[in-house]
Amino acid sequence: MTHLIDQVAQLVEVKFTGLEGSHDWFHIKRVWQTALCLQTIEGGNADEISLAALLHDYSDHKYNGGDFDAGSREVLNLLNQLNCPFELADRVAKIVQVVSYKGALVSDEATSIEGKIVRDADRLDAIGAIGIARAFSYGGCKERPLYDPSIAPLLHATKEEYAKSKSHTVNHFYEKLLLLKDRMETVTARSLAEERHQFMLQFLAQFEQEWSLNH
Ligand code: NI
Numbered sequence: 001m002t003h004l005i006d007q008v009a010q011l012v013e014v015k016f017t018g019l020e021g022s023h024d025w026f027h028i029k030r031v032w033q034t035a036l037c038l039q040t041i042e043g044g045n046a047d048e049i050s051l052a053a054l055l056h057d058y059s060d061h062k063y064n065g066g067d068f069d070a071g072s073r074e075v076l077n078l079l080n081q082l083n084c085p086f087e088l089a090d091r092v093a094k095i096v097q098v099v100s101y102k103g104a105l106v107s108d109e110a111t112s113i114e115g116k117i118v119r120d121a122d123r124l125d126a127i128g129a130i131g132i133a134r135a136f137s138y139g140g141c142k143e144r145p146l147y148d149p150s151i152a153p154l155l156h157a158t159k160e161e162y163a164k165s166k167s168h169t170v171n172h173f174y175e176k177l178l179l180l181k182d183r184m185e186t187v188t189a190r191s192l193a194e195e196r197h198q199f200m201l202q203f204l205a206q207f208e209q210e211w212s213l214n215h
Contacts, residue, residue, distance in 0.1 A: 022138035035121035052095040072097040103156035120189035128196025139169035
């Protein structure tokens with residue numbers, strides 16, 4: 001199994017190295033390490049968690065033209081090609097299908113403990129100092145303004161509506177990042193999220209203060 005995980009890690013490292021900073025190999029590596037750290041406390045199958053963490057962004061709808069199912073389909077094909085046992089490949093592909101956030105008013109799909117851990121690890125990387133840096137990197141890559149006070153945040157009710165949204169980056173905090181703390185499903189991630197959440201609130205308060213002095 002270690003051989004399969006090494007092979008997948010190498011493939012993913014090649015595919016993601018040098019990509020835009022919000023979804024590059026360092027993001028995948030942080031999610032992988034965080035997920036394994038959560039596993040030591042929360043339990044679950046460590047191999048399944050490693051594979052799902054490494055492959056969770058393999059074909060992300062944000063980058064593949066909006067196909068929500070391509071990720072799990074491509075992951076299943078890849079794992080089959082690498083001779084991964086079918087049952088494990090199927091479990092990993094099912095986790096990949098449910099990791100991403102699909103809107104403030106869209107509930108998360110039910111998943112296994114392994115799925116909860118990978119989803120929580122991905123969300124921990126979306127908040128706090130790193131989350132702030134990633135949000136502005138992603139917004140920059142999509143040529144979005146930092147902020148536009150005339151455009152209020154929206155709570156999206158469908159994944160299609162959420163995926164289409166092209167708002168400024170400060171809205172992303174209200175539409176997703178500040179909501180993640182309460183969507184953590186493991187006790188460990190929930191407690192790690194607290195400090196990162198407070199840091200984002202502090203950042204937004206400071207941002208607002210500086211903005212209102214200058215505009
Ligand atoms: Ni991710």
